[in-house]
Amino acid sequence: MVAKKRIYLDHAATTPTDPEVVEAMLPYLSDVFGNPSSIHSFGQEAKSAAEEARDKIAALIGARCEEIVFTGGGTEADNFAIKGTAYANEGKGNHIITTPIEHHAVMETCKFLQGRGFEVTSLPVDRYGLVDPQDVKKAITDKTILISVMHANNEVGTIEPIAEIGEIAREAGIYFHTDAVQAVGHIPVKVDELGVDMLAMSAHKLYGPKGVGALYIRKGTKLISFMHGGEQERRRRAGTENVPAIVGLGKASEIAQREMDAEAKRLISLRDKLIEGLMERIEHSHLNGLPTRRLPNNINVSIEFVEGESMLLNLDLEGIAASTGSACSSSSLEPSYVLLAMGLSHELAHGSLRFSLGRETTEEDIARVLEVSPRIIAKLRAMSPMLQSGT
Amino acid sequence: MVAKKRIYLDHAATTPTDPEVVEAMLPYLSDVFGNPSSIHSFGQEAKSAAEEARDKIAALIGARCEEIVFTGGGTEADNFAIKGTAYANEGKGNHIITTPIEHHAVMETCKFLQGRGFEVTSLPVDRYGLVDPQDVKKAITDKTILISVMHANNEVGTIEPIAEIGEIAREAGIYFHTDAVQAVGHIPVKVDELGVDMLAMSAHKLYGPKGVGALYIRKGTKLISFMHGGEQERRRRAGTENVPAIVGLGKASEIAQREMDAEAKRLISLRDKLIEGLMERIEHSHLNGLPTRRLPNNINVSIEFVEGESMLLNLDLEGIAASTGSACSSSSLEPSYVLLAMGLSHELAHGSLRFSLGRETTEEDIARVLEVSPRIIAKLRAMSPMLQSGT
Amino acid sequence: MYSEQVMEHFMNPRNVGEIENPDGIGHVGNPVCGDIMELYIKVEDGTIVDAKFKTFGCGAAIATSSMVTELVKGKRVAEALKISNRAVAEALGGLPPIKMHCSVLAEEALKSAIDDYLNKSKRSENERTS
């Protein structure tokens, strides 16, 4: 095949680790490799590095460093927050409020609890995927112990009214968790402004390494450990600290804090160019999610009469990496439950295409997508039994 | 301070990542960074790398590759095995058999379940830390659903009679889990010979990276997920795969398989030299654990009249990194529960010292420990109120 | 994910399109499951002389559609009825387990087209004899 520049537009699935981050991590693999729990110098050096990283992450989200607990990723942070508060507050109640557009990490955790004596209310969302804070308020009962609403949706990029929900949760005295895996490092996220008690993040979504994340836990929040074992992380999360990855998350947070504003501006301009270009060039195409209150890097469209995977494969053969719905669900046969919850038909859900831009994305990349996509779609539509000749 | 060669003798706490392993991981941080769940080429390349690693790990422990599930470390593997089988087999019974010398990852997980309707029997151990298979047999009731006995103890190095226990478990039709975090890569570990249904390992104990481990799950074993979320790892462990770390674990397994025999022989010789040298040079010192059926790299001694941390600090100032009990417990004030379970007095438990050797350990390192230790101990003993002048 | 043969048929699908006045049409699948196949056959003297398809679906759906049309062309109707989904998958060098249902769909589309043809010819036979 001809060597083409490969264009990666799937940053919502994962991002490349920033070279500066890799650089920062390397010494902690082979040289400063000690176990932070060890009291000798090898251990203490590793410990300081992890603590420095903790400061940077706390700074990024406006938290205190003791409120940051490192985890093995976003999924673990969500499991920890939800199971941890559920089990710790069983005495108070067994009701959890969440939404139908959460990532699997939240949704499956809630389902697990549902099978073990908890009740879960899944709120409605509108056609943009927006949750109405008033619906949260109405769903609260005297058994409610936790509200979990994601900050920004990973599929359609819609940004939820977290601060408004935070106020409602605070008034009702109910713990509020947000899965901010797609938001942290991309848009301003400050725990006090949002009024959240717990917030999950994952390094590999902000140019940090895979296999590390963090849970912000507001001081005073009652929750039990998810990972049982040693006394690491002030007894809140057992397991030898993944120091190189933690250092990587710290560096990634530092870079994000430094570059977020300018980068978001740049991406919004590229994003809107791509959205407009696709709408213009492709008949019967629709934007999914809110037009403006969306992640700076997210483009999600539904293309009538064609199926997502066949578009993806064709794009991939042209060197363009995209996604149809969440990366996790692309191995299943179900169309995106997020799009269905927003009221899309099965056909439109199957025909969805997500491009998520990143730091390496250029104007040329956008131009190339706009050049290639109509051709691919035309080819597939010619094959489609849903499009009668002449439509 | 004078620059001395630093001597790391705390490999049971963590090992440096092998340069070959680092080399193998690097491409997967920045270049082949895709999410294995993605169907585009970035994702599929990452996926193949993870699958190749899975083969290597399976080969090391004599398993089939579908029986290996990657986790975020040894602690998670233990949590997964124990909670996963407990919850999945509640219908059958609620009784778990374990030992008082397990790592915190097993012990605290069992305690958690104990608080949630499960019953836990903690078997006795002898003064070497050995479990008697007959005690396992006697402890089995018709409510028993799981036996969890570690392969090799992390503090004293004693290797447990896993194959014998495996036979008993198999006869009784009860799931058998072993925490082999300290054994895998150091001594031969084959799941079929051991007769285990689940086996936990952690990469950073065998010169692989931190933050990744694996749980072997024998085909047919009934257990539920611990980490809920996406459909990764055939729906058994959610969360974006930590590809670089998984590749690292694969490479570390490959190296271990290649070098284990020769390295174990070399270490046993160094180990025995150090044990004999310490016994000879230091009066009132005692070996903890079995003399021969112990990990090739483990030396654990109790020194009468002196406390462990003060020895550690002095050794550290001489550039020698060692440990007193498990690294995890050294930040707590409790003396090692493992040593206490073996019947040691509090004083001898507080006076324990663990040296754990590794690939970089040389004859000269051993000589240096033997030169420095008696001096340090004499100095501390001179300060000790427990040693009457003239003893 | 896919074999080379799957990708080849996906990129260069054979027999795309409709047949005017076909002797049989098979229509299977629905938008809920995400795959829709339409298969057209032309039969002369009990032999399938042409086959075409239109498919809405994933890579495997398109490749199996393409392959099944290739496999039936030139076959006697009775033989064509024996083409199993495994045969389609095998001809493509295998399919990922999660995509085997596409080969089932292709088999069903073929069966459905042949059924349609058999029904039609029975009817015209009836018309002729009555």
Add this chain to the structure above:
Amino acid sequence: MYSEQVMEHFMNPRNVGEIENPDGIGHVGNPVCGDIMELYIKVEDGTIVDAKFKTFGCGAAIATSSMVTELVKGKRVAEALKISNRAVAEALGGLPPIKMHCSVLAEEALKSAIDDYLNKSKRSENERTS
């Protein structure tokens, strides 16, 4: 983990040893908790003129023992009684939270030695007055 001052006192502890015929001995701690301190004082005219210690324990235990003996030397007994565990910790540039109990132990050892001295001198006073 430890401040420079702690490490300095740990490595070069002042006043290690016993005092022959001390005026007061304090003995606190036990092997269960892992720290044992013995503190000896020599008192002349109500002033602590010498103090020595023997300690089984961690780095902080040894450093606080050393520091407390330094702090009391030359002090009037009444003043010495006012030395708090915080004062000992502060003089060492602070202690990790988990090690603060060592400074408590040092304070207790001092109190216990002074108590012993006061009891003894009361007894000898009594003996003299009786």
